Amino acid sequence: MLVNGAAHPHRPHLTLHALLRDLNIDPARVAVAVNDDFYPGAQAPDRPLEEDDVIEIVRIIGGG
Numbered sequence: 001m002l003v004n005g006a007a008h009p010h011r012p013h014l015t016l017h018a019l020l021r022d023l024n025i026d027p028a029r030v031a032v033a034v035n036d037d038f039y040p041g042a043q044a045p046d047r048p049l050e051e052d053d054v055i056e057i058v059r060i061i062g063g064g
Contacts, residue, residue, distance in 0.1 A: 002054045010051045017046040019055070031058045 001010045003019070016034065020027050020041065027041035033056040039045070041057075049055070 001049060001051055004055070004057055008055075010049065014049050015046050016044050016049060016055075019049060020057070023057075025057060029060055031060060032056070033058075 001008050003023075008019075016032065017027065020030070020032075025041075027044065030041035032039050032041050032044045033054075034044070034047075034049075035054055
């Protein structure tokens with residue numbers, strides 16, 4: 001599994017929400033792409049991840 005271009009260990013039954021929690025990432029502050037399916041982080045489905053999944057996590061930054 002790749003997370004933001006880097007290899008990440010896959011665990012059986014690892015879900016997207018568990019991955020975010022493991023990485024200490026607040027889902028409300030990111031957008032997530034799983035194999036080119038894009039979601040606001042808090043609305044991302046809590047689905048099991050596969051070994052060949054490609055995940056991109058983008059932090060939302062406000063500014064002016």
